[in-house]
Amino acid sequence: MTDATAWSGDIDWDELRAVATEAMHHAYAPYSRYKVGAAAIASDGRIVSGCNVENAAYGVTLCAECGLVSELHRSGGGQLVAFVCVDGTGATIMPCGRCRQLLFEHAVPGMLLETVSGIRTIDEVLPDAFGPRDLEEAGR
Numbered sequence: 001m002t003d004a005t006a007w008s009g010d011i012d013w014d015e016l017r018a019v020a021t022e023a024m025h026h027a028y029a030p031y032s033r034y035k036v037g038a039a040a041i042a043s044d045g046r047i048v049s050g051c052n053v054e055n056a057a058y059g060v061t062l063c064a065e066c067g068l069v070s071e072l073h074r075s076g077g078g079q080l081v082a083f084v085c086v087d088g089t090g091a092t093i094m095p096c097g098r099c100r101q102l103l104f105e106h107a108v109p110g111m112l113l114e115t116v117s118g119i120r121t122i123d124e125v126l127p128d129a130f131g132p133r134d135l136e137e138a139g140r
């Protein structure tokens, strides 16, 4: 598994934000009226994206990151190298806490995110994360 630092010079954040913004326009958000789009570069270089899909049973809502991770696996697997998500204006937002956990499990070590406070690593936005290793260490 390649560390994200090997990629850092090659990431076109403007392009990734544009893909996230295009995805955002497909969001189904009639309840919050807060559309979100997400885009990421996978470890083989392809770009995956997702949008939020709400539900009349509010708690069933799928964040944009859920669609993105599903698309990662559906389109060939691999890990996420660089990630951004945007609001309905195309401005970068922070992934919610649940989605940081979701992203962590599918991220290369040191995955980069464009955030409201600049480029961060997954470890910076989810320190001391609980993950698959904790289950392995417990023999599960």
Ligand SMILES: O=c1ccn([C@H]2C[C@H](O)[C@@H](CO)O2)c(=O)[nH]1
Pocket: 029, 032, 034, 035, 036, 051, 052, 053, 054, 061, 062, 063, 064, 065, 085, 094, 095, 096, 099
């Ligand atoms: O990281 C986030 C945060 C929020 N939302 C969605 C969920 C809901 O549909 C709307 C308002 O919370 O934004 C996402 O898709 N991703």
